[in-house]
Amino acid sequence: MDQDGRDRFEIPKEVRSMAEASFDQARKAFENMLASAQQTASAIEGKGETVRAGAKDITTKAVTFAEKNVTASLDYAQQLVHAKDLGEVMRLHSEYVQSQMKALAEQASEIGQIVGHAALEAAKPKT
Template sequence: MIEPKLEVPAELRDLAEKTIDQAEKAFGMFFDAASKSMASVPGSGSEMSKQALSFTEQNMKAAFEHARKLIHATDLQEAMRIQSEFLRSQFTNAGEHMRQITGGVMSAASDATKGKF
């Protein structure tokens, strides 16, 4: 069975690429502003917030890269391969992020209970 080609005009691919670039730039500005805002907040909770913001930024960058790859897919099989790779990497990253967050929470809890007993 021959996989049909995705017949997407070059103009549409170019428009999609430009739209992704604009959205990525807007999110970059948001993350810059959020990082600057968090830098002024003292306390241990702000470290976890900074870490969560960093994870979110990494996820958004991965999503933009994924979108760029998808708009250049030439057939359905390639699009499904790209999607599968993206989902696999996102699950791996989510697990790593959860391990790091859990480690941070456990460390903070341990620090908070020191000296109380």
């Protein structure tokens, strides 16, 4: 027994070395995990910016298309008001439908290209 009446318990050097090595290993594993988490967060942040930029492009293009389509509809309505007979109404209607179908197909293609480009940009690994 020691001076204050208790037995001294000493940790053997081998056990102490093994525990220190385990703690060092755990600390390194934690630091690696933390570094990976920070890299992942940065990558997600970067992707968010890319996705927002793509969404902005799509929104801008959609508004532009909406303006064109409304303008075309108003022009069509104005032409109908000035039509002289049913034959002219039918011709104007046919021209309007054909031009709108062509415009909508082109617009859908453009939006598809923008979406595809945005998806590719979002999928690229951050450098």
